[in-house]
Amino acid sequence: MTIGVCYFPEHWPGERWETDVRQMADAGMEYVRMGEFAWGRVEPERGEFDFAWLDEAVSLVGDHGMDAVLCTPTATPPKWLVDEHPDVRQADPDGTPREWGSRRFTCFNSPTYREETERIVRKVTERYVDDPHVAGWQTDNEYGCHDTVRCYCEDCATAFREWLEATYGDVETLNEAWGNTFWSQQYDSFAAVDPPGPTPAEHHPSRLLDYYRFSNDSVVDYNRLHADLIREANDDWFVTHNFMGDFGALDAHSLADDLDFLGWDSYPTGFVQDRRPGKATTDELRAGDPDEVAMNHDLYRGAKRAPFWVLEQQPGDVNWPPHAPQPGEGAMRLWAHHAVAHGADAVLYFRWRRCREGQEQYHAGLRKQDGSADRGYDDAAAAADELFDLEPVDAPVALLHDYESLWATDVQPHSPDWHYWSHLRAYYAALRARGVQVDVVSPTSDLADYAAAVAPTLYLVGDDLAARLEAYVADGGHLLLGARTGEKDPHNQLHESLAPGPLADLAGVRVDQHESLPDGMPTRLRYDGETHDYRTWASWLDAEGAAAVGTYTAGVAEGRTAITRADRDGGSVTYCGCWPTDRLADELVTDLLSAAGVAYTSRFPTGVRVAERDGYAWVTNFTSETRSLSVPDDAAFVVGGETVGAFDVAVVETPAATLSLE
Amino acid sequence: MTIGVCYFPEHWPGERWETDVRQMADAGMEYVRMGEFAWGRVEPERGEFDFAWLDEAVSLVGDHGMDAVLCTPTATPPKWLVDEHPDVRQADPDGTPREWGSRRFTCFNSPTYREETERIVRKVTERYVDDPHVAGWQTDNEYGCHDTVRCYCEDCATAFREWLEATYGDVETLNEAWGNTFWSQQYDSFAAVDPPGPTPAEHHPSRLLDYYRFSNDSVVDYNRLHADLIREANDDWFVTHNFMGDFGALDAHSLADDLDFLGWDSYPTGFVQDRRPGKATTDELRAGDPDEVAMNHDLYRGAKRAPFWVLEQQPGDVNWPPHAPQPGEGAMRLWAHHAVAHGADAVLYFRWRRCREGQEQYHAGLRKQDGSADRGYDDAAAAADELFDLEPVDAPVALLHDYESLWATDVQPHSPDWHYWSHLRAYYAALRARGVQVDVVSPTSDLADYAAAVAPTLYLVGDDLAARLEAYVADGGHLLLGARTGEKDPHNQLHESLAPGPLADLAGVRVDQHESLPDGMPTRLRYDGETHDYRTWASWLDAEGAAAVGTYTAGVAEGRTAITRADRDGGSVTYCGCWPTDRLADELVTDLLSAAGVAYTSRFPTGVRVAERDGYAWVTNFTSETRSLSVPDDAAFVVGGETVGAFDVAVVETPAATLSLE
Amino acid sequence: MTIGVCYFPEHWPGERWETDVRQMADAGMEYVRMGEFAWGRVEPERGEFDFAWLDEAVSLVGDHGMDAVLCTPTATPPKWLVDEHPDVRQADPDGTPREWGSRRFTCFNSPTYREETERIVRKVTERYVDDPHVAGWQTDNEYGCHDTVRCYCEDCATAFREWLEATYGDVETLNEAWGNTFWSQQYDSFAAVDPPGPTPAEHHPSRLLDYYRFSNDSVVDYNRLHADLIREANDDWFVTHNFMGDFGALDAHSLADDLDFLGWDSYPTGFVQDRRPGKATTDELRAGDPDEVAMNHDLYRGAKRAPFWVLEQQPGDVNWPPHAPQPGEGAMRLWAHHAVAHGADAVLYFRWRRCREGQEQYHAGLRKQDGSADRGYDDAAAAADELFDLEPVDAPVALLHDYESLWATDVQPHSPDWHYWSHLRAYYAALRARGVQVDVVSPTSDLADYAAAVAPTLYLVGDDLAARLEAYVADGGHLLLGARTGEKDPHNQLHESLAPGPLADLAGVRVDQHESLPDGMPTRLRYDGETHDYRTWASWLDAEGAAAVGTYTAGVAEGRTAITRADRDGGSVTYCGCWPTDRLADELVTDLLSAAGVAYTSRFPTGVRVAERDGYAWVTNFTSETRSLSVPDDAAFVVGGETVGAFDVAVVETPAATLSLE
Structure with a gap:
């Protein structure tokens, strides 16, 4: 397993580069990512290219025994390009253009920007086509950051109409699929359909969902343009992209086919502050929430069921x-170990050196702006020293993450507290507290290899998906379905039934009613002889073939069924109608694991997690409290020992399920 | 009294309609409202009309012994119309058009939209002019929903200038009336006056008030266009409109003359969440606040002093x-009974069946989307069975609700906690807790029939209104005036005095000072030997002829007069300078009722209310607690009995004032 | 010292003016400010001037022994002017024009508006050029109120490009100075630079800082146009401007050269509600925070190190x-005394009479709208009677307030709790609680006269400033530097070091790390044997020549240096890396004062302050609690006595440092 770093030689005097690169190599780095924002430096005027600086940087990297990962620089076009072609800018729903001066403001559907993209990508890839030190490419940078997956410009209007025509064929089919009789929303032609602009009341949910799908597809197409050009230049290069954490607008699964592996950018102490409801604890502000970080690891791993890279790893504040x-x-x-335990093959810290210029001055690097070592440098070097080659993660359980269901519940959350990621995480954290590895996969994945599958909110369900889940259960799979599963058809209409x-039929259940409840209303149920709390959502179930195994015991719901379980051939289907709090989630997943014959640990406390990869178990302590491990007598520590200090890690050669805390 | 339902046959297969309509009739329904969003279905292309489906639906309704209420479908024009005439769209203050794709986005002043309105209203009314099953019409749908009373487009600019010219005659009169010397805001012509756009600081309050008046008048005119066309087609039809709850932008009183009766749309558990400050209790989340709902009943009844309809009654979640x-x-x-007790002659549930399509999928109906009975169906049938014909409500007390005062205090609330509806409700709830029926009326109403009148905030007072209130008191009326009454003249300037x-002179009082106070500052006063709390507002009074009957006892106000009372011939005038909390409001209204000789009950607890209509008393329990009634020995229960369970109702043939809780 | 008032004769009938003016004179007023919003009254149509009313008002003022202060009326141009020239309007970043209808919406860079300004200022100044009763002029009114310092219109775009060219000479220098390599933000010409518009992510901090500088310079230029025209007409007139409290967008220091003295508008009970984080106490809601008010007094005094005027003093609610x-x-x-104690030579109440018209109806005056005395009238008369002539304040300590540092930390606050004014106030309040007078000065001021200087956040530091601070310390100055000092260079880049x-080198310290911490994380340090709390910000210091005198004792910072002190020749430099809470701030400033040999009092409680001017000490009690003073036996009370009641004041002829509370 490999450590690397992101480097911006263009921000520093050329005479410093050798020192920088040597210090990287000294720390055991193997990869250096460069160039993702350098268009202005590479092409200062139209047609005038300056590659000398990058040539030298790549060459220095190679000279020190490392490989370069280069990036297509399309996230930040130069001002002259935008002045020539203002139409490349995205627009807000009210038509306000998204201006040059930050990044990722160009439209994925702009024919002009696609031409310019093709031109620059050809240029940079051709330049390094024979360079032995370039290992591969990152496409663009963080597609969709700062809410830019969705654009509302004229080019998008045109492309949306074409997308709809390609999808539906004729407008009557579209009217039918969306249900446009409602509020007289019928169209008489595809030309009549606009991107959703500012309206007094909410938009048609089917229209919005298709706009989100179309927007996602636009990124997929745009990324494919990059990937094709890179491979056309040199098919030995790998192609990847750096996705973001807990990022909902872009379906990571949908880009997987065009990438050799997925990468993502991991900032644990940032995520706990800005990407989930609720207040972060002091420990989380110091190290992040291991389940939040790991669910993203497992998502980007799960998208290809293959190792991934952390293309940007938080280096400090x-x-x-x-x-x-x-x-x-x-x-x-700790973060590097944690990533590797979850299947990373490389962890690149972002950035090498704190930048003196521009928007990211307050972003630490492994070195400070004066060149001295920053807090992360020794940590990175330690990780580089300790890590070793490993087989991929082999996860017994799948967690179904469906971006379209996320989009559709975003459109109609039906509660200010509904939060797709947090609801998934309720189940994910329960599994992780039991030391179980989880592939976070698309609902269209092949589930055959998984002993158990959890689908917390499979909101949009069509016949195809239903048939595949039936087959999975029929083959002995154990399936746990959560709240709001099956509420809608793929067009975001309610099912007729x-x-x-x-x-x-598969679950043996019908949803009689649902309700969303603010904090403070009584929410209690009984499951397996114990009383539990739940939150935010309650569907009232009618068991029709399944057994009622959980019952609401408070509020208007009192006496209604909350949870059902149906045994089906070798498999089983559990339907949980509410959003479980942590103890209930633990009961549900341990019952599922037991049924599926998956081994699990005793329950680990918040912030302490164990993860298994290739016969080794990682114990990662994201808390400020020291923990003592109990391990089998014959288990050898590869890193650390039985006492795991604050923010420390231990690696033991033993199955995860053999571990416990004292 | 009648139960009915809102039905959208266009959302369901024709073969289902007969079943649907039969189930309505089975439940005892008498009216079926249809067609309010069906323009796109009725006229799929310009000039191509399709009425067959509606003909059939009306006919089925008639066949099952019910009557149809049809609606002019102007709240949702088809896309082709807006594509042809984008000028029909409203605009935000900064000029952004309000786009097609939701509803009620068309401008009341657009000459084009008025033409189109006339065209379609003629068409639909002519179609059913001889149909014996059509009882009457609803105009458009919820004028002003989603903040659309006020539009800022070019057509409105023109219309506003004409309105001002018609109102003021010459621009000097306008400058004088508004007080445009302030900040050099004089106009040299009516053409120079614009709708209020985005300015760095606040707008002139007189300009805003007139813009709100003009906007209201635009709706009145637009509604009159509908009403005239409907009556022109068939004068036997009734004409009504479905107003909204606690909706301030549109003066319900001002549309009363053009309607045969008013209707409104009642959603008790929604209102407690989104239409008033403060957190809803669990009971309110389950059934609403009876005073919030009833004050709207009494407002739409009071507008014509005649029975009203609930045109949309919440059917479930x-x-x-x-x-x-x-x-x-x-x-x-419970809600149907409560509405009837407050003077409804019909209660139509919205909607018949949960819709599979579009924006309102998460809105329950009396039947679920699969056709099975939803929670409300049996409730509706029970209400239909229990209700009977009644004379109108006869209320001894008037509560003066002045939309212009609401608009003017919205412009200058002078405290983030000022809330016109809530301040009115402080007095209203006190009256209702004493079992007294209240007409919520315009200040221009004839008050002669009322023993007492309460004007919580009659903010704008001109000489005419003053003279009428003087006459009322001179004739023996008992008047209670609340905080901020008489602060301004009708042009939203301070009075010279x-x-x-x-x-x-009438009240025998001058306001020396006022202050608004955040929560947490001490607010105490003494009235009638007791210490009370108040909130948000305190005027310091100088009694000049009246008796000082309440005195502030905390803060800088200490020792200043808070409440005065003046006996005038047979009547009296009380002026309360502050916003009373509930115990003080109770003292004030019981003193008023006693003076006026109005009988009242012992004080009912929050959520439990008694209301009298036609010799019957309704006890409505909006709480989850069971209550025991004490009734006169000879009083006969028509519905229920002495024990009133959670969310239950009892109807007794006895005057309300004879009832109490045990 | 002088009391005066702001008067709007144009709002009242001419027949009333004599009464008004006589009542002013009766109260001991000496100045009457007029005309700041009267353009529409003075020039009702283009070229048609009406000065008769103002002539009469000035004449009445003079007849009663008072002087008029007139204002250029450019804050509120008439509608006809804006209709003729819509280009005079400012624009928001997205291009939306700021509309006529409130005030201060015209662009400082509009050539048209500059022409119109020149025209009207010439006209009004020429009119009164020989009038003996006009003492001087206020330019415009509250430049920048309602967030209008910064405009984004086309005229500003042009002016910004010119400003940049004048500043940087060639675009490569600009690219270098800003650091435009970051995210490909290089420009190829000045013409390519735009005002910062709406971008998906944040703007380049160097670009924003220069836009703020440019915007500030635009106001300076615009004000100079006024000042030059006024002096051209009559060089005996004084020229001033009324600045605002805690107003950050406009650098008061930068306008000082063009004004004879600075004025400002003081609204103590407003400022505690809307101009600082945190909830106001009841006492603050009644009288304001004396330190918040006084820091503004000392800022507007410090800008010229000369007496200032309160051009608007809050008169009531x-x-x-x-x-x-x-x-x-x-x-x-109390407020008038407090202003004088801090160096005011005149205090003008705003306004004479509560206005019946327009946006400020709810603003009290010294008289009510019916002409009767309001609460402030007797207070103002009492102050006029008690105040007497005094020499300027002589402050031993300078507090460095750097608007550019404020702008730059606004751009990158790095914490939602960072607030430049509040951080300065932490030190200011500590000094004031010890009875010390403080000049709030620009960092470019000559500090030679100050025994000690405090620079809470001198964020942007170049070599010039560093050299001047070195010289100050070398000359025996005692310097206290606070958190974030020296983080950036003047172009808003991080320093290389x-x-x-x-x-x-001067401070003997390097900042190793920094962190910003939300409330609730442990923040403790040890200084001088005591444990203290800090908030929001912690820099971890490496003492390199200085002594480590404070050490963090909690969190990841534990054991790191928090505070250093370096003795340098006669002077000293203290560097405090965190935002001190009040007890720590007291320790830091008393240590500083002791080192600098500045006398100070025992510590006064919150809300009670003592200030010395010309040998007299003012004790101002901004609380509702009565306080007892201890004074030297020979000290004579000029106002009040040893018992200082709620909101009362005492003036004693004695040095401030001799006073204490019992």
């Missing part, structure tokens, strides 16, 4: 969250 | 409030 | 803060 507490001592090493629609 | 808790068991029946301006 | 509590009894007198950059 960062600029963009509300607050910038210093990470705990050793946290930068009650939820879970085409899953009703 | 609904889509638009933040949260969607399930209503309490029986709440849908101190508040209450032209009411000063 | 006001309209614009969220709430409008009545000021404490006597507060209006670690913070405090060019101050590192």
Whole structure:
């Protein structure tokens, strides 16, 4: 497993580069990512290219035994290009253009920008086509950052109409699929359909969902343009992209086919502040929430069921969250281990050196702006020293993450507290607290290899998906379905039958009612002899073939069924109608794991997690409290020992399920 | 009294309609409202009309012994119309058009849209002019929903200038009336006056008030266009409109003359979440606040002093409030009784069946989307069975609700906690807790029939109004005036004299000072030997002829007069300078009722109310607690009995004032 | 010292003016400010001037022994002018024009508006050029109120490009100075630079800082146009401007050269509600925070190190803060004394009479709208009677307030809790609680006269400034530097070396790390044997020559240096890396004062302050609690006595440092 770093030689005097690169190599780095924002430096005027600086940087990297990862620089076109072609800018729903001066403001559907993209990508790839030190390419940078997956410009209007025509064939089919009789929303032609602009009341949910799909497809196409050009230049190069954490607008699964592996950018102490409801604890502000970080690891791994890279790893304090507490001592090493335990093959810290210029001055690097070592440098070097080659993660359980369901519930959350990621995480954290590895996969994935599958909110369900889940259960799979599963058809209409629609027979259940409840209303149920709390959502179930195994015991719901379980051939289907709090989630997943014959640990406390890869178990302590491990007598520690200090890690050669805390 | 339902046959296959209509009739329904969003279905292309489906639906309704209420479909024009005439769209203050794709986005002043309105209204009314099953019409749908009373487009600019010219004659009169010397805001012509756009600081309050008046008048005119066309077609038809709850932008009183009766749309568990400050209790989330709902009943009844209809009654959980808790068991029946007790002659549930399509999928119906009975169906049938014909409500007390005062205090609330509806409700709830029926009327109403009148905030007072209130008191009326009454003249300028301006002599009081106070500052006063709390507002009074009956006892106000009372011939005038909390409001209204000789009950607890109509008393329990009634020995229960369970109702043939709780 | 008032004769009938003016004179007023919003009254149509009314008003003022202060009326141009020239309007970043209808919406860079300004200013100044009763002029009114310093119109785009060219000479220098390599933000010409518009992510901080500088310079230029025209007409007139409280967008220091003295508008009970984080106490809602008010006094005094005027003094309750509590009894007198103690030579109450018209109806005056005395009238008369002539304030300590540092930390606050004014106030309040007078001065001021200087956040530091601070310390000055000092260079880039950059050698310190911490994380340090709390910000210091005198004792920072002190020749430099809470700030400033040999009092409690001017000490009690003073036996009370009641004041002829509370 490999450590690397992101480097911006263009920000520093050329005479410093050799020192920088040597210090990277000294720390055991193997990859250096460069060039993702350098269009202005590479092509200062139209047609005038300057590659000398990058040539030298790549060459220095190679000279020191490392490989370069280059990036197509399309996230930040130069001003002259935008002045020539203002139409490349995206637009807000009210038509306001998204101006040059930050980044990622160009439209994925702009024919002009696609031409310019093709031109620059050809140029940069051709330049390094024979360079032995260039290992591969990152396409663009963080597609969709700052809410830019969705654009509302004229080019998008045209492309949306074409997309609809390609999807539906004729406008009557579209009217039918969306249900446009409602509020007289019928169209008489595809030309009549606009991007959703500012309206007094909410938009048609089917129209919005298709706009989100179309927007996602636009990014897929745009990325494919990059990938094709890169491979056309040199098919030995790998192609990847750096996705973001808990990022909902872009379906990571949908880009997987065009990438050799997925990468993502991991900022644990930022995510706990700006990407989930609720207040972060002091420990989380120091090291992040291991389940939040790991669910993203497992998502980008799950998208190809293959190792992924952390293309940007937080190196210290960062600029963009509300607050910038210093990470705990050793946290930068901890994060690298944690990523590897979850299947990363490389972890590149972002950035080498704190930048003196521009928007990211308050973003730490492994070195400070004066060149001296920053807090992360020794952590990174330690990680580089400790890590070793490993087989991929082999996960017994799948967690179904469906971006379209996320989009559709975003459109109609039906509660200010509904949060797709958090609801998934309720189940994910329960599995992880039991030391189980989880592939976060698309609902269209092949589930055959998984002993158990959890689908917390499979909101949109059509007949195809229902048939595949039936086959999975028929083959002995154990399936746990969560709240709101099966409420809608793929066009975001309610099913003609009650939820879970085409899953009703498989699950043996019909949803009689649902309600969303603010904090403070009584929410209690009984499951397996114990009383539990739930939150935010309650569907009232009618068991029709399944057994009622959980019952609401408070509020208007009192006496109604909350949870059902149906044994089906070798498999089983559990339907949980509410959003479980942590103890209930633990009961549900341990019952599922037991049924599926998956081994699990005793329950680990918040912030302490164990993960298995290739016969080794990682114990990662994201808390400021020291923990004592109990391990089998014959288990050998590869890193650390039985006492795991604050923000520390231990690696033991033993199955995860053999571990416990004292 | 009648139960009915809102039906959208166009959302369902024709073969289902007969079943649907039969189930309505089975439940005892008498009216079926249809067609309010069906323009796109009725006229799919310009000039191509399709009425067959509606003909059939009306005919089925008639066949089952019910009557249809049809609607002019102008709230949702088809896309082709807006594509042909983009000028029909409203605009935001900064000029951004309000786009097609939701509803009620068309401008009331657009000459094009008025033409189109006339065309389609003629068409639909002519179609059913001889149909014996059509009882009457609803105009458009919820004028002003989603903040659309006020538009800022070019057509409105023109219309506003004409309105001003018609109102003021010459621009000097306008400059004088508004007080445009302030900040050099004089106009040299009517052409120079624009709708209020985005300015760095606040707008001139007189300009805003007139813009709100003009906007209201635009709706009145637009509604009159509908009403005239409907009556022109068939003068036997009734004409009504479905107003909204706690809706301030549109003066319900001002449309009363053009309607045969008023209707409104009642969603009790939504209102407590999104239409008033403060957090809803669990009981309110289950059934609403009876005083919030009833004050709207009494407002739409008071506008014509005649029975009204609930044109949309909440049928179960609904889509638009933040949260969607399930209503309490029986709440849908409770609401129908409560409406009738307050003077409704018909209660139509919205909607028949949960819609599979579009924006309102999460809105329950009386039947679910699969056709099975939803929670409200049996409740509605029970209500239909229990209700009987009644004389109109006869209310002894008037509550003066002045939309212009609401608009003017919205412009200058002078405290983030000022809330016109809530301040009115402080007095209204006190009256209702004493079992007294209240007409919520315009200040221009004839008050002669009322023993007492309460004007919580009659902010704008001119000489005419003052003279009429003087006459009322001179004739023996008992008048209670609340905080901020008489602060301004009708042009939204301060009076030359101190508040209450032209009411000063009548009330025997001058306002020396006022202050608004955030929560947490001490607010105490003494009235009638007891210490009370108040909130938000304190006027310091100088009694000049009246007796000082309440005195502030805390803060800088200490020792100043808070409440005065003046005996005038047979009548009396009380002026309360502050916003009373509930115990003080109770003292004030019981003193008023006693003076006026109006009988009242012992004080009912929050959520439990008694209301009298035609010799019957309704006890409505909006709480989850069972209550025991004490009734006169000879009083006969028509519905229920002495024990009133959670969300239950009892109807007794006895005057309300004879009832109490045990 | 002088009391005066702001008067709008144009709002009242001419026959009333004599009464008004006589009542002013009766109260002991000496100045009457007029005309700042009267353009529409003075020039009702283009070229048609009406000065008769103002002539008469000035003449009445003179007849009663008072002087007029007139204002250029450019804050509110008439509608006809804007209709003729819509280009005079400012624009928001997205291009939306700021519309006529409130005030201060015209662009400082509009050539048209500059022409119109020149025209009207010539006209009004020429009119009164020989009038003996006009003492001087106020330019315009509250430049920048309602967020209007910064405009984004086309005229500003042009002017910004010219400003940049004048500043940088060639575009490569600009690219270098800003650091435009970051995110490909290089420009190829000045023409390519735009005002910062709406971008998906944040703007380049160097670009924003220069836009703020340019915007500030635009106001300076515009003000100079006024000042030059006024002096051209009559060089005996004084020229001033009324600045605002805690107003950051406009650098008061930068306008000082063009004004004879600075004025400002003081609204104590408004400022505590809307101009600082945190909830106001009841006492503050009644009288304001004396340190917040006084820091503005000292800022506008410090800008010229000369007496200033309060051009608008709160007269009672006001309209614009969220709430409008009545000021404490006597507060209006207290504020006048407090202003004079801090160096005011005149205090003009705003306004004479509560206005019946327009946006400020809810703003009290000294008289009510019916002409009767309002609460402030007697207070103002009392102050006029008690005040006497005094020499200027002589402050031993300078507090460095750097608007550019404020702008730059606004751009990158790095914490939602960062607030430049509040951080300065932490030190200022500590000094004031010890009875020390403080000049709030620009960092470019000559500090030679100050025994000690405090620079809470001198964020941007170049070599020049560093050299001047070195010279100050070398000359025996005692310097206290606070958090974030020296983080950036003047172009808003990080220094090449670690913070405090060019101050590192002087302070003997390097900043190793920094962090920002939300409330609730442990923040403790040890200084001088005591444990203290800090908030929001912590820099971890490496003492390199200085002594480490404070050490963090909690969190990841534990054991790191928080505070250093370096003795340098006769002087000293203290660097405090965190935002001190009040007890720590007291320790830091008393240590500083002791080192500098500045006398100070025992510590006064919150809300009670003592200030010395010309040998007299003012004790101002901004609380509702009575206080007892201890004074030297020979000290004579000029106003009040040893018992200082709620909102009362005492003036004693004695040095401030001799006073204490019992």
